[in-house]
Amino acid sequence: MFFSPNTPMPFRTQLHAILGVNTMMDPGKYLGLSTMWGRLKKDAMCFVKDRILSKVQGWRQNLLS
Incomplete structure (x- = not known):
């Protein structure tokens, strides 16, 4: 998963915990x-x-002769 730099860290960690995928x-x-x-x-x-x-x-x- 890739986040925008503007994504807050608490939201990132919460979404990571819910989905269980690597960041x-x-x-x-x-x-x-x-x-x-x-x-x-x-x-x-x-x-x-x-x-x-x-x-x-x-x-x-190639086209010139």
């Missing part, structure tokens, strides 16, 4: 992308943009 601080990645974006989405997606541009450059080189 985590960082949920990790899904499909290679971070599940926590934060405020800097542009920086987080920069690697996707770079990969797409490199593939497009390869296509352009």
Whole structure:
């Protein structure tokens, strides 16, 4: 279970006791992308943009004769 930083600690502990599931601080990645974006989405997606541009450059080189 993952909570927002704004969630009060008493509510977290009560919900944890009721549901009996573990609490985590960082949920990790899904499909290679971070599940926590934060405020800097542009920086987080920069690697996707770079990969797409490199593939497009390869296509352009292959299409030129």
